[in-house]
Amino acid sequence: MSMITGAFRPIRESVARLAARFGRPTDGGEALDSALHPEEYGARxxxxxxxxxxxxxxxxxxxxxxxxxxxxxxxxxxxxxxxxxxxxxxxxxxxxxxxxxxxxxxxxxxxxTVDTLEDSPSSSAQPQKRRKQKWYKDDEGDRSKSKRSxxxxxxxxxxxxxxxxxxxxxxxxxxxxxxxxxxxxxxxxxxxxxxxxxxxxxxxxxxxxxxxxxxxxxxxxxxxxxxxxxxxxxxxxxxxxxxxxxxxxxxxxxxxxxxxxxxxxxxRKSRYHTAWSLMFLSGLASVAVGPWAFNARPIDMPVIFVFGCLLGFMQNVLAPASPVYSNVFEVSVAVLMSFLARAFGSIQVNGNPVFCFSALTQSSIALILPGFSVLCSSLELQSHQIIAGSIRLVFTIIYSLFLGYGITVGITIYGLLDGNATTESSCPAASLSIYGNEYIQHFVFVAIYCAIAGILNQAKWKQLPVLVFLGVSGYVANYFSQKLDGRLASTISAFTIGLLANLYSRLWHGHAAAAIIPGMFTLVSSGLATSGSIMSGLAYAEAVKHNTINNGRYSAASVQRSLFGLGYSMVQTALGITVGLFLSALVVYPRGKKRSGLFNL
Structure with missing residues (x-):
């Protein structure tokens, strides 16, 4: 190591002399850096x-x-x-x-621990015991001053x-x-x-x-x-x-x-606090969310696992190490994942694509979708907490715009580099017959995803059965209600999860708020998949590639839809979830809990 540093020392010295000639200040300047959170400099x-x-x-x-x-x-x-x-x-x-x-x-x-001061010496002849000095005495131990009022x-x-x-x-x-x-x-x-x-x-x-x-x-x-x-x-x-x-x-x-x-x-340290364990769990969660939310096939799972581990590395290693990079984390992840997903999706054998482009893209970024944040914002607004709900909702919309912008940029960049880039926005339905049963493709992988999501969020082992049961119950309600009316699917599924969680809290004295969160993740991913808004950047990418952005087919309105589609779909899904959760709380707790408050979403 010393040999390497010694070899680069003349280069550093020459660069320093050249910088001094150009008038570089000796003291360091102030960069456009991000502010640290108060907890990071010990404000606790x-x-x-x-x-x-x-x-x-x-x-x-x-x-x-x-x-x-x-x-x-x-x-x-x-x-x-x-x-x-x-x-x-x-x-x-x-x-x-x-x-x-x-x-x-x-x-x-x-x-x-505090005893009252002993009374002044009385005329009684009985001797009084000398008491031990109490903890509230002055540090000087001056007994003359200890007889305060x-x-x-x-x-x-x-x-x-x-x-x-x-x-x-x-x-x-x-x-x-x-x-x-x-x-x-x-x-x-x-x-x-x-x-x-x-x-x-x-x-x-x-x-x-x-x-x-x-x-x-x-x-x-x-x-x-x-x-x-x-x-x-x-x-x-x-x-x-x-x-x-x-x-x-x-x-x-x-x-x-x-x-x-x-x-x-x-x-106390978290159960899974190392970066490598979080990376591995991120890869498994991305694989588990693919089949039931985005129609991923078994051949897509190894690539999705690699993308999920890459996301975990950027989220748990790179972002905490650099406050500057944490500001562009979401955009960089969206750009990189969409670029790599379109690259793998463009691989063809005998004229047929090997991997599903839409499943790779959506599964790889499913873990950073702001579903929980937009759910909290809608719950706050429904509870008439206008300031907190408005602030969080604006942040969530801007966050979603960042993701939509990053996906559009990544798809467009690869389309300019590869003339044969794929334009398929969905996976072929015939290839999904490999699961043998549609219920196996959805319900089994939902249970696996809820368990992994619970572990990823530091749940205890005894909490996992309840997490899995609530998540599967909510998704089953969402799956069948989608065939009846897609607009009410989020409300019906959220009502089902909320009803079961509140009954679990009232009858079993469990924690409804902790048990309900993985099930909420499944509803957010389902709403995103049914809207299809995350793939709307393909049209804009093709317009840029063929220089037809000013044509009527690719107008400015289509570009805006490609950016705003993700945020709109998430807000729409969260509003339906909010109504269902409040209705479920009203059914189980019509008068609320006056002693300790409802501990649920």
Whole structure:
């Protein structure tokens, strides 16, 4: 390695001298780079409580003692800065006593550890035992200063308990956004948590951001926190987060224990966290989606697997390594996949194409379709969350336009390079008889796809049977309803999945939101396949190749249809899914869930 670097050293030196002659600045300039997400430079102060200990004396203590030290230290600082302990009226003390003695166990360990100050020495002759120094004492240990007023002690306990609950609410919000909780119900979950913990707070959700305002009626102040999280999807940890959320609401665990559980959950690595395992799973998912969604044949599956692995490499290796490349990831994937798919689709033997061009193209990019995003946006709009739903819907439409533009560019570039490029926009129906049965081609591969999609999204093994059952049930309803009325197919299938998922949640106490997502993926892919909009770029590619773009047949309207077709079809499918999901929730939960909220899509 040293020999290689030594050989290139004269070249680098000569290039540096030449650049200096042309007036190159010595300090680096600012490039047109993309901004980093706050999580990438460590803006996670609400989940890094262990680093807040002021000294090393409590390193061997339990997590709850460290949390107590941190909360009480902040409470001491707030009391000293505000200076309100001496002027606090007696009725406020009684209100605090009622608050500290409420029936919930929300901050039991931090409150129960505090004993009231011992009374002043009385005239009784009975000797008093020397008590052990409590955790709320000052670090100096000056016993002359430890006899503070009872008002200040009560206020310190009150503030320490409130700060602990604030930490829990912030951390719960981060976990729910990070692991894919239903976005149209996030504010509802947070409001219910704040009401049960007796915290006055207001919440506003934006895509990737939760704004929390903690109000303090005693000091007439408010504290605003903004939790910024890159939205993700982890079905296994989503179920565990919901278990912690419900345990706190039903008074089964304390807030301190919930904070510790959430910390361990966030610090734990994913089951399939290596890039190579994600690449392999991406290839398998692309193969499984091909037969039932895009009529892929067995001969197409090896090529689709290679394309899926290439997509997984670009998504899990290249995009995280370069923030600049992540901005053009979708377009580059669409261009490359459509280019390679048309190249393989143009291979002919005895005048017949060997591979199906449309199946290769659509199957290779099925995993990056914004189906889940457009579904969340339509659910938010249906729930009257106008700001979050509008922002996400605009992003989804632009994202779909990027994909449509990339597919059109890739098809056009290969058409200019190869004069015999294929123009077939569908697979030959006769070649699909190799499956022997139409139901085997569709239903069996749907079950395989739901299982792989669940594994790819970090689902637990015990969740897979329910995921597969719901996904197959929804697709069966979609398959037969397409023959009756294609416009209602998405609504009927979504109603079927939602009804089964809500019954699973109500009767079996399962997690409907985690179990329903792979089934939603099947409906989005089915809607895309029936619309056929992703292949509309072929006409534009042929017009560019033959220089007939200005003719009436290839007008500007056809070009716009080739770009807008993908976004329109996905929005149309998502709207039908939204109506079906809300109808299913209305049937199973006509009055909703007043205690913990509906945890479903």
């Amino acid at each position: 102060e609400d989940i890094q409580l262990l680093d807040y200990t002021q000294d090393g004396r409590s390193q061997g203590d339990s997590y709850q003692s460290k949390l107590q030290n941190n909360m009480v230290s902040e409470a001491h600082q707030m009391v000293r800065k505000l200076g309100i302990a001496e002027n606090m009226p007696e009725d406020a003390n009684r209100a605090e006593d009622r608050d500290l003695g409420h029936r919930r166990n929300v901050s039991q360990s931090s409150v129960s 009872s008002k200040q002690l009560k206020l310190t306990k009150h503030i320490a308990a409130i700060l602990t609950r604030h930490r829990y609410i912030m951390q719960l919000s981060r976990a729910m956004m990070k692991y894919g909780a239903p976005t149209h119900r996030l504010e509802e979950y947070m409001r219910m948590t704040a009401n049960v913990l007796e915290i006055q707070a207001q919440f506003m959700y934006l895509p990737g951001c939760m704004i929390i305002s903690f109000d303090d009626p005693l000091t007439r102040t408010a504290e605003v926190k903004m939790i910024s999280v890159a939205q993700g999807l982890d079905l296994g940890r989503l179920a565990e987060t919901h278990n912690i959320y419900k345990s706190v609401l039903h008074d089964r665990i304390s807030v301190e224990q919930a904070i510790g559980d959430l910390n361990q959950l966030m610090e």
